[in-house]
Amino acid sequence: MRALHPRYVLHRPLGPQANADDPERGQCPVPALSHHGHQRPVLLQTVTLLGVFFLGFGYFWLLVPKPEAQLQQLGLSCSVFTVSMYLSPLADLAKIIQTRSTQRLSFPLTIATLLTSASWTLYGFRLGDPYIMVPNLPGILTSFIRLWLFWKYSKEQDRNYPLLQT
Incomplete structure (x- = not known):
């Protein structure tokens, strides 16, 4: 169960050692989202713009x-x-x-x-x-x-x- 816990998934290493403990999964890297914390403002801006887009869409079609x-x-x-x-x-x-x-x-x-x-x-x-x-x-x-x-x-x-x- 530890492998499915979100905290464990987010902090797994990348590269060949990423799945070294799981022979069935092989050498597939898992993106470590914790290493991309500096991209949080960009993600927030993107989500905000998408929200504005959908609000505008709803306004034009519903109101x-x-x-x-x-x-x-x-x-x-x-x-x-x-x-x-x-x-x-x-x-x-x-x-x-x-x-x-x-x-x-x-x-x-x-x-x-x-x-x-x-x-x-x-x-x-x-x-x-x-x-x-x-x-x-x-x-x-x-x-x-x-x-x-x-x-x-x-x-x-x-x-x-x-x-x-x-």
Whole structure:
């Protein structure tokens, strides 16, 4: 019974010695969740976001009876999320200016964001759909701000900072 106790399962070692005491199970490693305690905030954020998603889903399907109202409110919600996505890289703006380094920014992602947001803005303009056009305008603006930062703080100034290791 000891092998099934949660405390014993969570603290088993990984690798070849993980199941050395059980010849039937062989050498299959068991994930030691106790070694991943630093991932708890990420897990909590993920669960919270999933909860918000399901609350929103329930709101749209249970509390908003008319399909037209559902579409309008869903469009507004998606617009807010899109704008926040495009503004998120600017959260490091103060640190970028302070260090005079663009290492916190991704140049390929900046170009991709510019092309994607410009394409969606043009598409929304052609359709006359503000829920597509308006939220993608900040993507164009923030891409130009990031391109300006890449121009202002060229790679020569970044040589003092070591590359980030993943």
